Amino acid sequence: MDLNQSMRLLSSWIAQIGGLGLDLLWRFIHLVVSLWYIVSGIIEAVESYAISLGLNKKYSSINIEKLRCLAVVVDIEEARDVSKVIELLQWLRTIGVKQVGLFDSQGLLKKSKDMILGTVPGSVLSEEIGEKNSSPDQNPLALEFISSSDNKEAVMKAANILLQDYLKSSRPENDKGENFFTETHLNEALRVVGENVHAPDLLLVYGPIRSHLGFPAWRLRYTEIVHMGSLNYMRYGSLLKAIHKFTGVHQNYGT
């Protein structure tokens, strides 16, 4: 066996050993990181249960008055399980939330509204809240059911109303409608088409999503957005923590 051949053999062994070493190192790091995520997940779950049981005093008093309106975005796959949504609404009522908007892009929750209203004690439709004796409950949970049709479609209908009014009105040739197409006018037109324009203070997103999935943009101007993970693994403690965190937020509105 000549020197050249033995050198080649040696270098291939070194390469194989090096490759094996790197592979083992990679697997070890992978294991460590996986364990880290498991441990941090357990810690999070324990913390959540501690909050649920009232062991963490920090979360026992929440300034719920600051949360005038809360919206919940549910991923379309998870919106099919209405029982989970009902459980979530019951938790929100326990916490003391008074106004909730429920959104899924295809309006599945809207279709199930009778079932939801019938199951969640003290819940009423938000548009009925002003009516007399709408709820015997002193602190009703006002629900609004929202879908994609309340988003761009609603803005389009409202824009149409404004356009019709603008074209009917006698205006000078050079008038470009600056004083006609204003936020106030559009809000009014949105009310006419049945879009209530309740701007939520806090938006909770449930599901494997990282966007607001078409929740009516017009309402999202200063909304705090929090991703809550899957509805199937929702925890009362996590919900309480998110709301508590929101109540401590200061908004400076551009200043």
Add this chain to the structure above:
Amino acid sequence: MLSLRVPTPTSFRRLHAGRSRLSRDCLFSYSPSFVNRGVRLRVRSTKSEVVFTPTEEEEEVTLPEELQPELMPKHVAIIMDGNGRWAKNQGLQPWDGHRAGVEALKEIVELSGRWGIQVLTVFAFSTDNWIRPRIEIDFLFSLFERSLKSEFQNLAQNNVRISIIGDSSKLPKSLLRLINEGEEGTKNNKRLQLIVAVGYSGKYDVLQACRGIAQRVKDGEIDVDEIDEGLIEQELETNCTEFPYPDLLIRTSGELRVSNFLLWQLAYTELFFAQELWPDFGRSGYIEALMSFQQRQRRFGGRKS
């Protein structure tokens, strides 16, 4: 040169830093998917970037090895928040924060062009910012003018097209002149389109679109019955680009809201809220946001894409 084919993880040091920096209740706590991505390592190479050989018409795209070229967003939007707080933390004046913010933007523009992002939209000045002290507003506009003047050559050389959106009616005339020159001078550039939102808000955009449609109806170009979503979208100011809908929105400074930015366009945009203040954001923060974007399950409503 000896060349080994080995599975390489993403940078674990940064990954853990990212995990701890991002709030756990924040929209995007980190959840990496560890994929054995083979990257060819040259033993003597110190570069941590993978260079993709460009086709005839493409320019060279240099990507950090943590990022996958086929999963890069086409349009990234950024709310550059935290200049004032950064200055305060450093014991400086607000305008020092804005200066540092401009430097941070230069770096992000350069990286976006280099990494093959097609459109970068930045929220420079909101309609809500008009309530700030007059002295700060004047400084911001003079800084904007100076930056445009000094960077114009650079943008042109780097094949960057600049577009300005927003309500220009209150802007200084000298700035408007400069904006027109900048837009005109870079309109044929193809590498990256930089859209700067000045005096912009999402609500303003929808309202000006309505005004535009009203004018077209008045001029007899279109009929009232033809008005639909598509027509409103045509009239939005972001229609100045081939990709009007951002794939990824980054907001710095840990705030969890979209603050009246691109409201209509953000329906299916991935949202990433970074803890760093804008002047501190930089390359590593940008890589983190892009990695997070690439690792997420991308879905449009019920339709998995």
